[in-house]
Structures are given as C-alpha cells and as structure tokens.
Amino acid sequence: MATPRIAAVKGMNDLLPEQAPLWQKLEGTARRIAALYGFEEVRTPLVESTSLFVRGIGGETDVVGKEMYTFDDRGGESLSLRPEGTAGAVRAYVEHSRHAVDPIQKWFYLGPMFRHEAPQKGRYRQFFQFGAELFGVAEPRADVDLIALVVRFVRELGVSGLVLHLSSLGDEESRPAYREALVRHFSPHAARLSETDRRRLEKNPLRLLDSKDETVKALAEGAPSTLDYLSPASRAHFDEVLRGLDALGIDYEVDPKIVRGLDYYTRTTFELVATSGLGAQSTLAGGGRYDRMVEELGGPATPAIGFSMGLERLALLLEASGPALRRGPDLFLGVLGDEPGRTAQRVAERCRDRGCTVELTLKSGGVAKQMKRADRLGARFSAIIGDGERASGRVKLKTLATGEEREIALADLVEVVGAARETDGGQR
RNA sequence: GCGAGCGUAGCUCAAUCGGUUAGAGCGCCGGACUGUGACUCCGGAGGUUGUGGGUUCGAGACCCAUCGCUCGCCCCA
Structure with a gap:
C-alpha cells in the first residue's frame, strides 16, 4: 500500500514547467505595458487585517461576507x-502618506488573491491578478489612460x-436618487421575486x-438606467471618458447593467468580457473609480481609479489559441568518461559566460542515449566530448535540425555557438 | 452553500447483458545501434479500476456512503 499522498488544496493549482512560458509571457507583457504608461510595481502583503477588507470593500459584499480566508493569528x-x-494598495498609499511624496501615484501589482468559492472553469481559490491603481487624479483623462492600458495589454497578447x-x-449626489428609482421599479413585482432577490431589493437594488x-x-x-440619474458633474465626467475613448479609437459598449461586486466604486466602472471561451466566468477584467476609498481608510480625500484582471482566465484564452513554445538549449554537451566530463563542464561554463544556454550530460550513458536527450530537449547544436576529443582538441559539432556535422577546434566551440545564437537573437 | 456529471497505467481512452488473467495508443525505461538523435523494429516497467461498505456464484460495470475532479447556480477576476 502506497503511502497516502497529500494533494494540493482545493482550488489551488500547481503551475508546472510546461505552463511556465505562457505565464512568463503574461507577466512580462504586463510589466512592459505598465511601464509604457508610467506605472511602477508595488508589492503589498498577501495577508492584511480583516478590518481593512471589511471597511474598504464592504462587509455586505459576497467577497468579504462569505468568501474570505479569515483566521486569528496567535495574538488574537x-x-x-x-x-x-485594491484595499491593500490604498492602505499602503495612506500608511506611507504617499500623497505627501507626490499625490499622483501610479502603481501596478501582480500576484495571487484568495477567495473561498466553489472552483469552476476560470475560477479558483488562489488566482493571479494583474492590476493597476492610479491615485490622485479626478480628471476623466485618467480613466481613459487606464482603460487604454488594459486594452493595449490584451491586444499585445493577441x-x-x-x-x-x-x-x-x-x-454621492446621484446614487440615492437612482437607488430610489430602482426600488420604485421593482417593488410592485416583489411577489414574483425570489427570496434572495427580494433581499437585494432592500439592501442593494x-x-x-x-x-x-x-x-x-x-x-x-x-428598469431605469443609472445613466439617467447621473448628477451633471458625473454626467460630464462620463461623457468626457467616452469622447476620450472615441479619440483613441477604442470600441466600447455603454452598458448600464454592469454592477461591480465591490461597494467602493463610484462614477466610471468597466469590464472586459470575453464573448467565448470562458464559460460562465466570462469577465476577464473589471475596474472603475473609487474616489472615496482613500478618505474612508483614513487618508486625505483622494480620487482614484483602478482595474484588475484574472490571469488564469487570460491564460485559458491564450491556451486556446495554441501552446507557447519552449526553447531548447543552444548547445547539448555529451560526455563519455570522468576526465572528459570535467573538460566538458569547463566548456559548458565558458559557453554560459558567453550567454549561451547549455545542457550538459549529468547522468552518464551511451552516445545514442545522450543524443536522444539532445533531440528531445530541442537543442540547436550537440557535441560529444570523450577521450579522443580531449586528446585531439577537436570536436564534431552537429546541427540537430539538419543533421549536418562539422569538425571544429574545441577551443572554438564557445565562439561558434555564441555567434549562432547572436545571429538570430536566440530566437529559433 | 445548492444542483448535475465524471473518477480505469504518467497522459488520452477501451473492456459486449454483470463473466474468468483489466487492454490499446502515446509517453517512459532498455535493446537492435558497446561514439551520434529523428524513422523503424523488439523487449520491459507501470493498475488495490479514487476509497469504504453492500448486492451477486461472480462487480471496473449495479446499489449506498465518502473523497476528489469538472461544469452550472450564486458571486466574481
């Protein structure tokens, strides 16, 4: 009987080496695009005081009310x-009085989030988000810039x-009136609503x-539209956002029915929705303004806008359009014997000094076996070093893709492999 | 939290109406080829059929429970 194995926690997944190239591409692109817009990385703790989320996100939201991993630490x-x-980023902004450093702070983050929900396609208990927060600007141009970043990011990824x-x-001006209008609209039909929907009618119509x-x-x-109840100032803000997007040629759909699940949003809200490929979890990204949150968490009144995007969902969409390629080593160095092995290892190090990726045979075996491994790894070149090579100072360098073989001086190996890498930038 | 579906080798799957020793392809390891990969051929390892109980002469299959996964609802990214 095999020893019982411990499995990963439900909804928390391993990312194995085969998937790493895709994730590196996602994260690398995120960093690059964020930099284009002047956003700098911020890393805040994965753990925060529960009260931060209760106050920042809203204790009545599903996310805080029933989906958080909450525990008492040893101090109680x-x-x-x-x-x-967002809540952690706002906390950091306030805690470090960043408004006094420069009220305009543009931050991005990349990291895992946790929600205790039933996992399904595109929804996990630990999931990665790419997000950005822009503090200190109330102008609609900020909204447009942030949305442009999001759009460029997904476009860049294809x-x-x-x-x-x-x-x-x-x-603050528009919301109470709108809320009342909604209640007026739905109340006559309350009898036909489910119990939960009736509760919503009261709490959050x-x-x-x-x-x-x-x-x-x-x-x-x-139902009445939120857009019909906007205050003149909010209306003007929204119209300017739309004009800004038009000016950039960014397509959008005005959709008054999008309601974000977090309480902190004001004015602009947006979602990036996939039309296929994600099943029921079609929302790829969500964001909006949260002009009151900094103040509510003890900072000075500071307008802000942000977004976040689920990277697993993005990965699902990208996987559907073909696997990312793993690039093999520039050189596979085979070894026959201990003494040649030491020579080969020295050569491998010199290649690596030169910036070339080298796979050195570590586990001894026959030539055929080593070549098989070179092939499977997708190496560009292979060379075997044995007693003969050590004695003559010459090696046979094989180009795996063509099978072509040429004999060169062992001393030239580094240069030949390095030059080949440089001609195509290591891209093959 | 609720509902549904599915659990057979590392992966993808098969196994007649419940029938005797659970198979195949791919992958892995080894050999043909003791110094050159791919193609080919040969061989090998790998399974308590998720787990526990029940029905039966007999269970991978049927029943119950349980665990896991998946999808959907709710909600969200």
Missing part, C-alpha cells in the same frame, strides 16, 4: 488572505473576442440588474 487579531488588490463594457455609477433569473431579467429590461 483577525487576519485575512487578500481577496483583491486576445480577441473581447468587449469593453462601460458605465457610470454616479457620485443595483444587484437586481445583474440577475440571471429570467423573471428578473425581463423586469430589468425596463
């Missing part, structure tokens, strides 16, 4: 694994079939617009 303080990145949904939730229940969907068709 309630801590939680971060379910999203993901297609995405639609940008856009709306505005208004400000905005939620009803997002319902998938057919009855509610039908009712929502004729």
Whole structure:
C-alpha cells in the first residue's frame, strides 16, 4: 500500500514547467505595458487585517461576507488572505502618506488573491491578478489612460473576442436618487421575486440588474438606467471618458447593467468580457473609480481609479489559441568518461559566460542515449566530448535540425555557438 | 452553500447483458545501434479500476456512503 499522498488544496493549482512560458509571457507583457504608461510595481502583503477588507470593500459584499480566508493569528487579531488588490494598495498609499511624496501615484501589482468559492472553469481559490491603481487624479483623462492600458495589454497578447463594457455609477449626489428609482421599479413585482432577490431589493437594488433569473431579467429590461440619474458633474465626467475613448479609437459598449461586486466604486466602472471561451466566468477584467476609498481608510480625500484582471482566465484564452513554445538549449554537451566530463563542464561554463544556454550530460550513458536527450530537449547544436576529443582538441559539432556535422577546434566551440545564437537573437 | 456529471497505467481512452488473467495508443525505461538523435523494429516497467461498505456464484460495470475532479447556480477576476 502506497503511502497516502497529500494533494494540493482545493482550488489551488500547481503551475508546472510546461505552463511556465505562457505565464512568463503574461507577466512580462504586463510589466512592459505598465511601464509604457508610467506605472511602477508595488508589492503589498498577501495577508492584511480583516478590518481593512471589511471597511474598504464592504462587509455586505459576497467577497468579504462569505468568501474570505479569515483566521486569528496567535495574538488574537483577525487576519485575512487578500481577496483583491485594491484595499491593500490604498492602505499602503495612506500608511506611507504617499500623497505627501507626490499625490499622483501610479502603481501596478501582480500576484495571487484568495477567495473561498466553489472552483469552476476560470475560477479558483488562489488566482493571479494583474492590476493597476492610479491615485490622485479626478480628471476623466485618467480613466481613459487606464482603460487604454488594459486594452493595449490584451491586444499585445493577441486576445480577441473581447468587449469593453462601460458605465457610470454616479457620485454621492446621484446614487440615492437612482437607488430610489430602482426600488420604485421593482417593488410592485416583489411577489414574483425570489427570496434572495427580494433581499437585494432592500439592501442593494443595483444587484437586481445583474440577475440571471429570467423573471428578473425581463423586469430589468425596463428598469431605469443609472445613466439617467447621473448628477451633471458625473454626467460630464462620463461623457468626457467616452469622447476620450472615441479619440483613441477604442470600441466600447455603454452598458448600464454592469454592477461591480465591490461597494467602493463610484462614477466610471468597466469590464472586459470575453464573448467565448470562458464559460460562465466570462469577465476577464473589471475596474472603475473609487474616489472615496482613500478618505474612508483614513487618508486625505483622494480620487482614484483602478482595474484588475484574472490571469488564469487570460491564460485559458491564450491556451486556446495554441501552446507557447519552449526553447531548447543552444548547445547539448555529451560526455563519455570522468576526465572528459570535467573538460566538458569547463566548456559548458565558458559557453554560459558567453550567454549561451547549455545542457550538459549529468547522468552518464551511451552516445545514442545522450543524443536522444539532445533531440528531445530541442537543442540547436550537440557535441560529444570523450577521450579522443580531449586528446585531439577537436570536436564534431552537429546541427540537430539538419543533421549536418562539422569538425571544429574545441577551443572554438564557445565562439561558434555564441555567434549562432547572436545571429538570430536566440530566437529559433 | 445548492444542483448535475465524471473518477480505469504518467497522459488520452477501451473492456459486449454483470463473466474468468483489466487492454490499446502515446509517453517512459532498455535493446537492435558497446561514439551520434529523428524513422523503424523488439523487449520491459507501470493498475488495490479514487476509497469504504453492500448486492451477486461472480462487480471496473449495479446499489449506498465518502473523497476528489469538472461544469452550472450564486458571486466574481
């Protein structure tokens, strides 16, 4: 009987070497695009005081109310694994008085988030997000710049079939009136609503617009739009965002029904939705303004806008369009014997000094076996070093792809392999 | 939290109505080829059929429970 194995925790996945190239591409592109827009990386803790999320995101939200990994540490303080990145970023902005350094802070982050939900396609308990936060600018141009970043990122990766949904939730002035209008619209039909939807009607009527229940969907068709209740200032802001996107040629769909699940949003909200490939979890990215949150967490009144994107969902879309290639080593160095092995290892080090990737035979074996390995690894060149080579100072350098073989001086090996790498920049 | 589907080798799958020793392809290891990969051929390892119980002369298959995975609902990225 085999010893029982311990499996990974439900909803938390290993990323194995085969998947690494794809993730490196995702993260590398994210960093590069963020830099193009002047965003700098911030790394905040994975664990925060539970109260941060309760205050920042809203205790009534599903994310905080029932999906957080919460525990008491040894001192009795309630801590939680971060379910999203914005609250921690705002906390850091306030804690370090960044407004005093420069009120305009442009941050991006890349890292795991945790939510205790039933896993399904595109939804995991540990998932990676790429996100950005732009503090200190109320102007709609900031909204447009941030959305442009998101759009450029997915475009750069070659993901297609995405639609940008856009709306505005208004400000302190507009929201109460809109809320009331919604209650007026749905209340006469309360009897036909499910229990949860009736509770929503009381607590957060905005939620009803997002319902998938057919009855509610039908009712929502004729519901008043948040856009009709915007204050003049919010209206002007929203219109300017739309004009800015038009000017950049970014397509969007004004969709008053998008309601973000976190309480902190004001004014502009947006989602990037996949039209296929993600099943029920079609939202790839979400974001919006949170102009009141910095103040609510004890900082000076500071407007802000941000977004976050689920990288697993992005990976799912990218995997569908073909696997990322793993690049083999520039040189495979085979070894026959201990003494030649030491020579080969020295040569390998010199190649690596030169910036070439080298796979050296570590586990002794016959030539055929070593060549098989060279082939499987996808090496560009192979050479075997044995007593003969050591004595003569000459090696046979084989180009795996063509089978062509030529004899060169062992002393020239580094230069030949290095030059070949440089002619095509290591891209093969 | 709720609902549904699925668990057979490392992977993808097969196994007649419940029938005797659970197979194949790919992959892996070895050999043909003791100093040259791919193609080919030969051989090998690898399974408590997720787990526990039940029905039966007999269970991979049927029943119950349990665990896991997947998908959907809710919600979200």
